[in-house]
Amino acid sequence: MFPPKEVIGLDIGNYAVKIVCFSEDKKTVKLRDWGYIPLDIKADALPDEKKAIISKEIKTYLKKKSIQARYTAAAVSGNAVIVRYVKLPKLSRKELAQTINVEAEPFIPFDIKDVNLTYSILNDFSEDGEPKMNTVLVAAKREAVQDKIDIIEGAGLDPLIIDVDSFALETLYSRLAPKGESNSVLMLNIGQKVTNISIIAQGVTRVVRDIFVAGATFDKAIAKALKSDTAAADAAKRAHPLLVSEEDKAAAIENFDREGIAVSKAAAGVLRDLYTEVSRSIDFYLSQGVDHSISKIFVSGGMANLGNITKFLSAEFKVPVEVVNPMAFLSEQPKNIPRDVLPALAVAAGLALRRLKDWEE
Numbered sequence: 001m002f003p004p005k006e007v008i009g010l011d012i013g014n015y016a017v018k019i020v021c022f023s024e025d026k027k028t029v030k031l032r033d034w035g036y037i038p039l040d041i042k043a044d045a046l047p048d049e050k051k052a053i054i055s056k057e058i059k060t061y062l063k064k065k066s067i068q069a070r071y072t073a074a075a076v077s078g079n080a081v082i083v084r085y086v087k088l089p090k091l092s093r094k095e096l097a098q099t100i101n102v103e104a105e106p107f108i109p110f111d112i113k114d115v116n117l118t119y120s121i122l123n124d125f126s127e128d129g130e131p132k133m134n135t136v137l138v139a140a141k142r143e144a145v146q147d148k149i150d151i152i153e154g155a156g157l158d159p160l161i162i163d164v165d166s167f168a169l170e171t172l173y174s175r176l177a178p179k180g181e182s183n184s185v186l187m188l189n190i191g192q193k194v195t196n197i198s199i200i201a202q203g204v205t206r207v208v209r210d211i212f213v214a215g216a217t218f219d220k221a222i223a224k225a226l227k228s229d230t231a232a233a234d235a236a237k238r239a240h241p242l243l244v245s246e247e248d249k250a251a252a253i254e255n256f257d258r259e260g261i262a263v264s265k266a267a268a269g270v271l272r273d274l275y276t277e278v279s280r281s282i283d284f285y286l287s288q289g290v291d292h293s294i295s296k297i298f299v300s301g302g303m304a305n306l307g308n309i310t311k312f313l314s315a316e317f318k319v320p321v322e323v324v325n326p327m328a329f330l331s332e333q334p335k336n337i338p339r340d341v342l343p344a345l346a347v348a349a350g351l352a353l354r355r356l357k358d359w360e361e
């Protein structure tokens with residue numbers, strides 16, 4: 001089988017569908033196409049209706065842009081996936097393939113029959129004289145994987161890979177990171193329902209956790225503060241930056257910017273909850289006796305656009321915080337992607353790159 005020449009990275013989110021397609025010519029990667037399709041699906045739509053609407057949106061978009069690629073990489077996240085780093089007795093690859101379900105069972109909180117299980121061996125070591133190995137187990141609920149496959153097929157595409165959001169971010173980071181990266185960084189992908197937290201140490205993901213503090217949580221908090229609905233809250237969150245410095249706060253008070261102050265307060269409250277959750281993951285990582293603390297935080301997802309979010313987070317975490325530009329590694333920078341769409345394309349870019357990476361192996 002020849003590897004497909006072009007693969008569509010398709011990030012089917014709760015807020016928007018993101019599309020990225022790269023092409024590679026003589027080792028130079030170029031952006032072939034990208035897409036951002038905001039979804040407006042009624043809350044009471046049935047699951048099958050929802051899937052059909054998303055498929056149709058994707059199909060229409062691909063047709064409009066005359067995108068020919070058919071092979072697709074998508075991902076699951078949130079409640080649908082469990083990632084566990086576990087020590088297992090040293091087994092050959094063949095032995096592990098045969099016994100993986102039994103070995104994994106105690107670590108997976110779902111019925112093993114309901115999940116697609118994959119794993120990867122990280123390294124071998126010895127403990128109390130016994131040969132062991134560090135592995136990462138990934139269990140994705142079959143139903144969630146099938147939902148993505150249904151949407152892809154419904155759009156007339158061919159599902160090639162179903163990945164995990166956080167691993168797509170690792171793939172992207174491997175392109176963005178300086179060569180021979182020796183630091184540990186934290187990726188924070190804040191979407192609509194889910195925030196993916198991952199810690200990448202020397203290029204390898206060591207902690208993966210998805211939490212449910214994300215865009216919708218901001219909308220709810222802002223709606224409560226403004227006594228508005230969530231649609232108005234979404235608009236307010238786009239219009240008002242977080243007030244971080246004393247000068248920002250003083251200026252808002254002087255200008256009687258009541259709405260701005262209320263939005264900032266509500267958003268800061270949610271960010272503090274997010275901070276607590278992220279700190280837990282950092283503490284967990286540090287408790288494993290690693291010698292590198294987190295040197296930088298990269299924020300992506302649509303919520304990376306919240307005004308002053310990097311300023312706010314770097315003041316809380318006391319490390320530099322940067323918004324991800326998933327195209328930064330390209331030798332030629334695309335000019336037509338709106339600034340606020342860029343960070344939302346991170347997962348889709350990682351998915352599209354994963355394929356390029358796999359060809360090289």
Ligand SMILES: Nc1ncnc2c1ncn2[C@@H]1O[C@H](COP(=O)(O)OP(=O)(O)OP(=O)(O)O)[C@@H](O)[C@H]1O
Binds near residue numbers: 012190193303340
């Ligand atoms: N310019 C902006 N300013 C503020 N917030 C924004 C902006 N653009 C997008 N957002 C917010 O980003 C969130 C959507 O982000 P994203 O597209 O990463 O989510 P998603 O991938 O569809 O969701 P999920 O991963 O949870 O399924 C929404 O809450 C949206 O309001």
Ligand SMILES: [Mg+2]
Binds near residue numbers: 011014191192301
């Ligand atoms: Mg997302």
